[in-house]
Amino acid sequence: MSLDANFNFLASGVAEEPLTNVDIEICPRTEDGPIVLRVFAEAWERFFKLELVSANNSFDFRFTQNGGPQLDIRHGQSVGPLAEFFTDYPPVGWFADGSSLEGCEYVELPATTLLPFTTERLTAIDWSGVNIRKESQGINRNAGTVQYRLIELLNDNPTYEVIFDDDGSGEAADVVAVCVQSDGERSTIDVEFYHCKYALGEPGGRVDDLYVVCGQAQRSVSWLSNHQKRTELFTHLLRRDAMRTSQGRPSRFERGDVATLMRIREMSRRCEVKLRVVVVQPGLSIAAATRSQLTLLAVTERYLSDTYEVPLGVYCSA
Numbered sequence: 001m002s003l004d005a006n007f008n009f010l011a012s013g014v015a016e017e018p019l020t021n022v023d024i025e026i027c028p029r030t031e032d033g034p035i036v037l038r039v040f041a042e043a044w045e046r047f048f049k050l051e052l053v054s055a056n057n058s059f060d061f062r063f064t065q066n067g068g069p070q071l072d073i074r075h076g077q078s079v080g081p082l083a084e085f086f087t088d089y090p091p092v093g094w095f096a097d098g099s100s101l102e103g104c105e106y107v108e109l110p111a112t113t114l115l116p117f118t119t120e121r122l123t124a125i126d127w128s129g130v131n132i133r134k135e136s137q138g139i140n141r142n143a144g145t146v147q148y149r150l151i152e153l154l155n156d157n158p159t160y161e162v163i164f165d166d167d168g169s170g171e172a173a174d175v176v177a178v179c180v181q182s183d184g185e186r187s188t189i190d191v192e193f194y195h196c197k198y199a200l201g202e203p204g205g206r207v208d209d210l211y212v213v214c215g216q217a218q219r220s221v222s223w224l225s226n227h228q229k230r231t232e233l234f235t236h237l238l239r240r241d242a243m244r245t246s247q248g249r250p251s252r253f254e255r256g257d258v259a260t261l262m263r264i265r266e267m268s269r270r271c272e273v274k275l276r277v278v279v280v281q282p283g284l285s286i287a288a289a290t291r292s293q294l295t296l297l298a299v300t301e302r303y304l305s306d307t308y309e310v311p312l313g314v315y316c317s318a
Contacts, residue, residue: 010079011044012069020236021170021243025212026093035093035101037063039071039082041169046071048083050090052104061104062087094218098299116294117301117314122286124318125153132282132317135198136167136174139249146196147174150280150315151254154194162256162264164237167196172223172236173216174280178256178264189264189273191233193220194315199283203317205290209283214300217312220277224308230273234265275310284316 007019027036027047035050047066052059063086065071071082090103099108130149137148147167154163154177162178173193181188197213200206223233238261241252253261279300284293297314304310 008074009039009041009082010072010074011041011046014043016074017041017170019170020239023169023171024091025215036066037086037091044071046082048086050103059104061090063090094215094299094303098295098302114295114298114302116291117297119286119289119294122284122289122314122316124286125149125280125282125315127282127317130282132199132203133201135196137165139244141250146198146280146282150175150194150196155255160255161260163254164241164256164261165252165254166237166240168240170240172233173220173277175254176237178261180264180267187267187271189268189271190276191273192276192278193217194278194280195220196280197283199281201283203283203285203288205285205288205293206283207290207292207296209281210279210293210296213279213281214296217277217279217300218303220275221304221307221310224273224275224310231265231268233273234261234268237261238265275308276313277304277310278313278315280315282317284314286316286318 009017009019009022011017022039022041025038027038029035037048037050039046039048046068048063049066051062051064053061063083065081065083072079073082073085093101095101098114099106127149129144130146131144132146134142134145135147137145137151142148147165151163151165154160154175159179160177161180162176164176164178165174166172166176167174174196175194177192177194179190181190195213195216197209200209223229238258241258245251279297297312301312304312
């Protein structure tokens with residue numbers, strides 16, 4: 001689901017949260033279980049159930065909030081329950097085979113149009129010394145986590161002007177890396193989104209390891225919806241760092257600083273901004289990759305390519 005940056009969320013008893021600090025995900029479910037969305041920020045979470053309603057030999061749907069104080073959404077001067085907003089503007093859920101569900105409208109991807117992602121395009125990372133069940137490095141930059149190892153690898157590349165830890169509710173990605181390519185008088189800003197996910201067990205063929213991180217990868221294209229959004233990405237990063245440091249916590253910058261990012265933001269108003277998305281999942285094994293996993297990666301790649309021609313990379317285990 002794409003919303004513009006002017007949406008805010010109002011949870012009882014806590015400060016109003018802008019869209020950039022809020023995430024939405026589908027809760028784990030059984031094959032015949034209901035679809036429940038988790039909407040959350042650092043200080044709160046709410047759950048919304050998709051209910052199918054039979055009426056006059058047809059189906060309709062509605063979202064209802066499951067418990068807790070009502071969560072509202074604001075757009076301009078208009079404020080109303082998020083459950084009603086979801087009913088009017090339902091989020092789109094994507095499945096591993098490329099099919100999608102929007103409210104009660106289910107759309108299948110034609111079976112003959114998609115080839116699985118090839119294992120030759122998977123990149124094996126050395127995860128020695130990493131607990132692959134631990135994803136985030138946290139504010140203390142904990143070594144032995146998936147995110148920490150990724151940042152170590154990125155720091156080996158001297159071309160990045162900015163390496164940014166954006167992990168947390170409302171993130172653009174777990175790690176954002178930025179470099180500026182200059183060709184005479186023309187410059188291009190290359191942005192890389194790295195979406196990390198911990199493994200559910202030893203590296204293998206579990207498709208469940210990829211569902212969430214592929215969904216995050218697909219949502220990345222919302223930052224390319226127009227030129228203003230591409231500049232807003234850098235404002236988002238600056239805002240996220242300011243919010244953290246204002247609380248006396250460490251900066252989100254792993255390389256670069258506020259001045260560097262402000263300069264790049266100003267460049268983005270007149271320069272082309274290109275995006276590359278990388279899924280980072282040590283639970284995926286090249287040797288044991290299954291057709292279901294590779295199909296899900298292919299669905300994600302097609303979505304990124306068909307929207308804004310965004311290339312996809314995959315970091316995993318051997």
